[in-house]
């Protein structure tokens with residue numbers, strides 16, 4: 001298959017590009033390198049350095065005529081979306097529609113969309129399945145949910161199958177330590193550089209951390225022609241920030257002071273997703289949190305010091 005992957009120089013989608021190429025698909029990457037890196041780009045993919053909002057997108061689709069669009073490029077920072085909802089909407093909805101209009105014209109058969117369970121469900125005391133009430137608490141969550149609705153519209157009206165993958169908190173090698181969602185990357189960096197770990201609030205806030213390779217497996221499964229609809233991609237397990245501090249010090253064999261900072265306004269206290277619907281399609285998590293954290297620490301050690 002020929003697959004356009006947007007955001008393919010970024011954390012999650014660069015791994016997806018590698019996996020698609022390993023399965024002998026032809027891959028075209030569109031990325032403006034605003035947060036992605038040349039270093040993550042697979043040289044076997046054709047690369048267009050381009051904003052997804054650009055009018056040139058249409059010509060790229062006309063030239064490449066892909067079968068599938070895998071859409072990961074986005075404004076991913078929740079705080080930026082609160083400060084500048086207009087910019088968030090321009091990229092996350094304007095960019096999506098620009099891609100879908102181009103995709104429609106060349107007969108793209110499927111779109112796989114990186115959505116966000118945490119941002120769409122809001123606070124969840126128990127693992128939320130796909131029928132959980134949608135309560136986005138930020139412009140970022142609102143654009144992810146609206147993006148899903150647009151994709152369902154393009155499926156119903158133009159026959160472009162939509163696979164909407166609602167990720168939990170993704171972590172692993174290549175995560176940008178500057179990213180909003182990258183607490184594991186931030187903590188790995190702090191630990192390896194001998195800095196303190198800064199925890200906002202009392203550290204009891206929990207998240208569902210899913211390893212990037214398991215997310216990649218979901219994107220591979222999503223190519224299957226019978227796959228359509230909304231799927232959570234998550235472990236169903238909760239881990240608190242305090243537990244993360246302990247685990248990361250263990251796996252990295254380092255010690256750090258843990259500072260308690262004032263809680264961040266509006267931060268979700270608990271987020272956990274139920275992925276049984278995706279599991280019923282044959283997907284499972286292959287990496288425990290300990291194993292995944294070990295792999296992340298190895299990556300950041302190589303990244304900062306060139307050793308493992």
Ligand SMILES: NC(=O)c1ccc[n+]([C@@H]2O[C@H](COP(=O)([O-])OP(=O)(O)OC[C@H]3O[C@@H](n4cnc5c(N)ncnc54)[C@H](O)[C@@H]3O)[C@@H](O)[C@H]2O)c1
Pocket residue numbers: 006007008009010011012013030031032033034035036037050051052053071072073074075076091095114115116117166167168169170171176181
């Ligand atoms: N990381 C997570 O925990 C998580 C959770 C839920 C959903 N997601 C979604 O997964 C996707 C990938 O996230 P990530 O964590 O890999 O982030 P990332 O920042 O590493 O990747 C995003 C990529 O998109 C590119 N990009 C951004 N704006 C662009 C634009 N206007 N035109 C072209 N390229 C652009 C960036 O350069 C980058 O390479 C995003 O859609 C994000 O919302 C991520």
